[in-house]
Amino acid sequence: MPVYSVSHVENVRICVIMVGLPARGKSLIAQKIVRYLLWLSIKAKCFNVGSYRRQLAGDTAITAEFFNPDNRDGWSVRVEAVNRATEDMMRWFAEENGVVGIIDATNLTKQRRSDLLKLCRENLIEPIFLESWCDDQDLILQNIADVKTTSPDYVDVDPAVATDDFLSRISQYERNYQTLNVADDEDLTFIKLVNVGSQIIVNRIESYLESRIVYYVMNLHIKPRSIWLLRHGESEYNLTGQIGGDSNLSERGWRYAKKLPEIVLKSLGEEHEHTNLTVWTSTLKRTQQTASFLPYQKKLEWKALDELDAGECDGMTYEEIEQQFPEDFKARDDNKYEYRYRGGESYRDIVIRLEPIIMELERQENILIITHQAVLRCLYAYFMNVPQEESPWMSIPLHTLIKLEPRAYLTLVSRIKADIPAVSTYKEKGTSQLGELASEVSNSRDLILNSLQASV
Amino acid sequence: MPVYSVSHVENVRICVIMVGLPARGKSLIAQKIVRYLLWLSIKAKCFNVGSYRRQLAGDTAITAEFFNPDNRDGWSVRVEAVNRATEDMMRWFAEENGVVGIIDATNLTKQRRSDLLKLCRENLIEPIFLESWCDDQDLILQNIADVKTTSPDYVDVDPAVATDDFLSRISQYERNYQTLNVADDEDLTFIKLVNVGSQIIVNRIESYLESRIVYYVMNLHIKPRSIWLLRHGESEYNLTGQIGGDSNLSERGWRYAKKLPEIVLKSLGEEHEHTNLTVWTSTLKRTQQTASFLPYQKKLEWKALDELDAGECDGMTYEEIEQQFPEDFKARDDNKYEYRYRGGESYRDIVIRLEPIIMELERQENILIITHQAVLRCLYAYFMNVPQEESPWMSIPLHTLIKLEPRAYLTLVSRIKADIPAVSTYKEKGTSQLGELASEVSNSRDLILNSLQASV
Numbered sequence: 001m002p003v004y005s006v007s008h009v010e011n012v013r014i015c016v017i018m019v020g021l022p023a024r025g026k027s028l029i030a031q032k033i034v035r036y037l038l039w040l041s042i043k044a045k046c047f048n049v050g051s052y053r054r055q056l057a058g059d060t061a062i063t064a065e066f067f068n069p070d071n072r073d074g075w076s077v078r079v080e081a082v083n084r085a086t087e088d089m090m091r092w093f094a095e096e097n098g099v100v101g102i103i104d105a106t107n108l109t110k111q112r113r114s115d116l117l118k119l120c121r122e123n124l125i126e127p128i129f130l131e132s133w134c135d136d137q138d139l140i141l142q143n144i145a146d147v148k149t150t151s152p153d154y155v156d157v158d159p160a161v162a163t164d165d166f167l168s169r170i171s172q173y174e175r176n177y178q179t180l181n182v183a184d185d186e187d188l189t190f191i192k193l194v195n196v197g198s199q200i201i202v203n204r205i206e207s208y209l210e211s212r213i214v215y216y217v218m219n220l221h222i223k224p225r226s227i228w229l230l231r232h233g234e235s236e237y238n239l240t241g242q243i244g245g246d247s248n249l250s251e252r253g254w255r256y257a258k259k260l261p262e263i264v265l266k267s268l269g270e271e272h273e274h275t276n277l278t279v280w281t282s283t284l285k286r287t288q289q290t291a292s293f294l295p296y297q298k299k300l301e302w303k304a305l306d307e308l309d310a311g312e313c314d315g316m317t318y319e320e321i322e323q324q325f326p327e328d329f330k331a332r333d334d335n336k337y338e339y340r341y342r343g344g345e346s347y348r349d350i351v352i353r354l355e356p357i358i359m360e361l362e363r364q365e366n367i368l369i370i371t372h373q374a375v376l377r378c379l380y381a382y383f384m385n386v387p388q389e390e391s392p393w394m395s396i397p398l399h400t401l402i403k404l405e406p407r408a409y410l411t412l413v414s415r416i417k418a419d420i421p422a423v424s425t426y427k428e429k430g431t432s433q434l435g436e437l438a439s440e441v442s443n444s445r446d447l448i449l450n451s452l453q454a455s456v
Numbered sequence: 457m458p459v460y461s462v463s464h465v466e467n468v469r470i471c472v473i474m475v476g477l478p479a480r481g482k483s484l485i486a487q488k489i490v491r492y493l494l495w496l497s498i499k500a501k502c503f504n505v506g507s508y509r510r511q512l513a514g515d516t517a518i519t520a521e522f523f524n525p526d527n528r529d530g531w532s533v534r535v536e537a538v539n540r541a542t543e544d545m546m547r548w549f550a551e552e553n554g555v556v557g558i559i560d561a562t563n564l565t566k567q568r569r570s571d572l573l574k575l576c577r578e579n580l581i582e583p584i585f586l587e588s589w590c591d592d593q594d595l596i597l598q599n600i601a602d603v604k605t606t607s608p609d610y611v612d613v614d615p616a617v618a619t620d621d622f623l624s625r626i627s628q629y630e631r632n633y634q635t636l637n638v639a640d641d642e643d644l645t646f647i648k649l650v651n652v653g654s655q656i657i658v659n660r661i662e663s664y665l666e667s668r669i670v671y672y673v674m675n676l677h678i679k680p681r682s683i684w685l686l687r688h689g690e691s692e693y694n695l696t697g698q699i700g701g702d703s704n705l706s707e708r709g710w711r712y713a714k715k716l717p718e719i720v721l722k723s724l725g726e727e728h729e730h731t732n733l734t735v736w737t738s739t740l741k742r743t744q745q746t747a748s749f750l751p752y753q754k755k756l757e758w759k760a761l762d763e764l765d766a767g768e769c770d771g772m773t774y775e776e777i778e779q780q781f782p783e784d785f786k787a788r789d790d791n792k793y794e795y796r797y798r799g800g801e802s803y804r805d806i807v808i809r810l811e812p813i814i815m816e817l818e819r820q821e822n823i824l825i826i827t828h829q830a831v832l833r834c835l836y837a838y839f840m841n842v843p844q845e846e847s848p849w850m851s852i853p854l855h856t857l858i859k860l861e862p863r864a865y866l867t868l869v870s871r872i873k874a875d876i877p878a879v880s881t882y883k884e885k886g887t888s889q890l891g892e893l894a895s896e897v898s899n900s901r902d903l904i905l906n907s908l909q910a911s912v
Contacts, residue, residue: 304809
């Protein structure tokens with residue numbers, strides 16, 4: 001019997017209807033909600049009306065004039081795009097058992113919203129409106145800068161021209177905008193974010209899943225920050241190939257710990273030399289020893305960051321597990337995400353206990369997390385949208401710092417490998433053998449696009 | 457090194473300033489916040505201005521006229537009461553390292569709120585206003601009915617007279633009421649609850665602790681419901697005195713499981729015969745076997761409800777633990793709440809992993825929870841405000857159903873003992889011996905007053 005979350009018994013289907021002018025971060029919020037829910041195994045999908053519109057009208061030659069409410073052709077293409085997006089969403093709910101669908105479009109008029117509301121109610125889907133309202137010009141210009149560099153509408157367009165066109169597109173939209181409003185819309189379920197969460201109005205939120213979405217959205221911020229993820233230094237158990245336990249660092253692990261302050265400082269870059277970090281560790285000695293030379297004052301210990309509990313297999317090598325519990329060994333390889341060790345945990349269990357950590361991470365600024373292989377895989381999977389089939393098999397070597405820099409529409413990932421060898425703790429599927437010395441990773445810095453598209 | 461939560465490093469001090477007319481549930485919300493925070497080991501205290509006013513003016517002969525804004529004597533007593541409450545609160549912050557203080561009073565005027573704001577800022581305390589605004593007459597009358605039966609102002613007063621007086625007191629207050637308002641108060645940190653959470657306005661919430669308070673308050677509801685707490689039926693490990701593990705029910709445990717549907721049905725009472733329950737169990741066999749004959753369709757399994765992880769001591773008897781780990785055995789008796797088993801958990805660890813369960817419980821209606829001794833102690837401690845020194849030592853016998861019926865200002869507790877014997881799993885401090893057969897508990901129904909007082 002799998003571990004359910006309440007959402008699975010509520011038997012609820014929700015359609016989140018985004019509302020707001022272009023460049024208000026709607027797509028970003030929508031994509032983050034989808035990523036968060038998928039990570040929690042709640043089936044979610046975003047339907048971006050902009051993509052449908054581009055399919056219908058073609059990618060190019062879409063200028064601000066297209067978005068003039070008086071432009072008949074533009075208007076009918078946009079109505080058709082919404083219709084196709086909602087039809088696809090309804091099919092997804094019906095045929096693929098979708099739980100949370102998001103209509104990512106401007107939905108600025110009462111009429112449009114009322115049409116969507118009717119459609120949801122006819123299909124027994126709970127509608128929830130999520131408006132991002134913003135009059136902070138700095139925020140808007142920042143967002144426009146992000147959009148014009150990533151929007152398919154402005155491929156190969158001069159940035160200055162793109163900005164002008166986009167501003168004029170926004171003013172076309174503004175002519176029709178009817179914001180959500182407590183007096184007129186008191187019967188609707190809605191969340192209105194004012195200037196990225198400086199004020200939030202929450203109306204008629206009832207189900208559990210709705211309240212989770214609200215709380216998640218409340219915790220988002222857009223201040224620039226970085227998150228560092230790393231495993232503890234090589235431990236004595238790593239040397240003997242034992243899993244679990246609470247062993248000390250090996251000699252090489254201590255060398256890594258001593259070198260860590262220098263590595264972290266380098267990763268900060270020049271401008272951030274005085275950045276203040278908070279260090280989070282698990283309750284296990286090897287993570288705390290790894291943190292012990294870091295000069296940052298704020299250090300927090302989280303039980304939720306402890307390694308996957310291997311239950312009866314704690315302290316064993318993979319070879320011993322294969323001999324003593326051959327069926328379990330095979331079952332784990334067959335479905336590593338769901339397999340729960342006897343008296344221990346599965347990857348799914350870790351995700352559930354990490355949920356409050358993710359919520360904290362969304363609120364906080366610069367955090368350096370020293371944790372363990374399985375936990376780090378789950379955290380990384382959240383930030384980088386790695387599917388559940390893959391995340392338990394990711395290679396996360398020892399003595400390698402991963403730095404994530406979340407941006408509006410992409411995340412920068414750097415991996416910095418310390419020049420201190422460590423054993424590999426990576427077990428491939430179908431074998432009980434561990435890899436060779438973990439030296440395969442070279443330092444790298446990648447731009448990882450989160451495959452986000454603005455919906456404008 | 458203890459497990460910290462983020463609140464402990466933020467070094468934040470918060471004053472929650474309640475706002476609202478009498479009979480809007482302010483005291484109830486304030487007391488619930490305090491209970492929730494204390495349970496999470498965050499030092500919190502409520503300062504009820506009504507109690508100070510009663511000390512100054514005496515308990516009796518306080519009629520509505522006293523609350524007329526033009527009544528000079530009444531006014532000066534009430535100002536003095538606020539001053540004394542805030543002075544006590546400031547002393548508590550300074551001398552007892554308080555973290556969240558709550559001023560439970562009406563604070564209806566901008567002037568009063570601005571005075572409190574100034575006081576907070578001078579003392580480097582973050583003020584957060586929490587207004588309960590309500591125009592739903594049914595809710596108000598329900599609340600008045602609760603207040604007049606529990607308020608010290610109406611001891612020995614005829615209920616009809618009390619209601620009239622109270623309504624007229626409210627109308628005295630209404631003359632001066634200035635509600636919080638987005639336009640005028642946009643610089644303040646505030647939460648405004650409209651009709652018990654049917655709408656919520658959240659303004660400028662910044663710190664983590666503030667966001668926790670907001671989310672908790674968002675999840676509160678006042679629909680009548682019950683919560684059933686019980687341990688699994690007697691297990692094979694219970695018979696041998698072993699702790700932890702994942703053993704099956706004993707023969708007597710199975711008898712209890714078979715009888716459970718009848719016991720639960722009886723506890724529902726006549727009117728609720730068709731009440732729909734949701735059953736929550738842990739992931740361990742003994743709780744699921746105990747649930748197996750219950751006729752309710754919604755059954756959920758939670759890893760967070762698993763028994764305290766005894767780590768290296770899993771599967772041992774207390775005598776074996778005393779022999780093999782004598783120092784640990786003593787350390788646990790000395791501070792059972794904080795003691796963490798080697799490779800396992802402490803009671804504090806359980807509270808942290810139960811926090812999402814509590815949040816769910818606040819949202820849900822009728823829930824029956826089948827769990828384990830230590831987990832049940834922590835859940836019970838939350839609902840009944842049991843201090844941390846006591847909760848790990850509470851007696852929660854096997855084969856005994858605990859039904860909690862939370863009401864506005866009190867919780868009804870019934871204990872229903874099944875007529876099926878079971879071993880005692882209760883270990884007294886300083887011994888490794890378990891008690892005799894658990895037959896000491898007789899069926900009982902108690903009104904447990906949560907020592908709440910209305911602040912009006």
